[in-house]
Amino acid sequence: MLDRIIENELKTTADEYPVITIIGPRQSGKTTLARKLFQHHAYVNLENPELRSLALDDPKTFMLRYPAPVVFDEIQNVPELLSWVQVAVDEKPELTGGYILTGSHQLQLREAITQSLAGRTALLTLFPFALNELEKEYTQMERETLIHNGFMPRLHDKNIRPGRFYRDYFQTYVERDVRKLMAIENQQAFELFLKLLAGRIGHEINYSGLAGQVGISAPQIKKWLSLLEASFIIFRLPPFFNNFGKRMTKSPKIYFVEVGLACYLLGIENPEQLERDPAFGGLFENMVIAEAYKSRINAGLEPGLYFYRDRYQHEIDLLYPSGSFFIPIEIKSSRVYRGEFLKGIRYFQKLSGSKQSGMLVYDGDLEVDREDAVIRNFRNAWRI
Template structure:
């Protein structure tokens, strides 16, 4: 497979012309290292996962940074948090833009250290696995079901690895390596059960007490484990919209996954055909659409403002997107056949938020406007 240009590239180059440091975070194997090296092929590359480089950086960070300057990629920089305060001093002294690219797959540590030491000096971008558009620029995707099962991890496409071979190994490596590093989880088997339970409830409200009862662990541990999945880019919470429109709203978050290939693997889905009768067909399509809209924002260097909305009378909209001062209500349906019932929640929401836009995204072929609501098929997303 030839290198697929990432849509985040233009934003990254723009930020490098304005900040001394650019930090690229994202899931393990999402292509951060390749992206950084293709972005600036003339930069010196240093992998801080290598013991010799890590030891040098830890024992003498100032000498390390004086050895590597004027165009450096520091890969997996979360291994040496001691570097950040020195980077602050040296970049202030030199006052050169675009000098360092930092990458890290553990968002929790990278963001924490950056917040403390490099605020105002560093631009941060999140690189997720391939988006639908990044893939279709180069290859043909037969259906949304194929995209859901195959996910977006570059290595899977680079070496044409079957989903059933790639994702179980990815998940096992993640649990045995990253989870041990991030959190002192003694019972990895129980953590894996938690991960599988969460997959079965993707797109549903996150109820800590249910997980606590089923796994025999306290709610504090449940919340801690979900935070681990968030900070390592496995799962994310979709919050409830904060304006209530004079109605009582639910405040619990919903949970989705950063890659549908990972989600399908946890659900035991091996082929696109398995989705025809699978209970999670609807939630998987919903997860895919939300993820694609999120990637579009992230690849533009924006912070996604995505929510769901539901009041205490069960009126609901799958997704609300706030952008440029406008609110768009989006309903998501996996059906290939359009039904007027799909518009019910959107019509209700338009009554209480008349300034909002309304869209339906579904798996069929229709593309038109009805009653002020834009109907789009997934291929147009």
């Protein structure tokens, strides 16, 4: 069982709060993590129909049967239970780490927690494996293999073929969660929408353009995007809005939480096909930005990530928080370093008046610390 970087943050918060809530994508390892770190807690899986019925029909008896310390897995199935957890916690103000909750629906859980557990729970998000959580022998494989395989724990633990895994994942979890959160009348249109999104990784969202291709309204496109974000299928990278005296873009970019799922949606069946696919550059960028995202949330921090683009098409792929400044990061799938890769970083440094060093993330062997930027292979960019 591989260690997860977020374990340190989880242990610390368990000594500070009576309730810990772990959210994240389906199959990202939430249950495994909770059971590993809280072995002396009772475990209750609320996907179990009998336990779920008891919790819904007679929550008082349920709470008496399963007192703290306890893990309630998939708590979004019985959000009503959170009010009873609140009562139990308030009766024991000295309690810490007594209730460990896991869930897969961001919007549902956040709303329920805001109502019932505000100030009583720490909220942590668990994404799929980060590169620096996997064995070094594995991460040294070709980038095409890493992207195609993706980073879902069960795929790695059970050595499942990626095509099989992501097909089943899509049909079992994505479609099921979509039906739970919102009635999708036209399933074919929704699948087309997902595939179009996968083909637009790293591009700013054009709501009207997507609506025209899918055959629905722009407001519906926005609802579907929110739905995918709530289900941890995608995340948004917002544009940077600091006033540098230039008109900047207003639309966010979309990336997939799991790049392997994006490969599946694009019909990429093997790493060899990926290397020749025009979507490769965007998928490589997706992998790197997802790693940056994981590095923040695994440390218990808000993502705080942005991209920059102005009307003159000057662009920085990623702005990474560093104190009161941002590290400008350029991402290139090239295996060869070229000085022109740092052009955008220098432009942003001059424009912002920041002396903060930038970073070039690529797939080359040269790694060096320059005055204006550090140069790193993508496998080492987020090592801690």
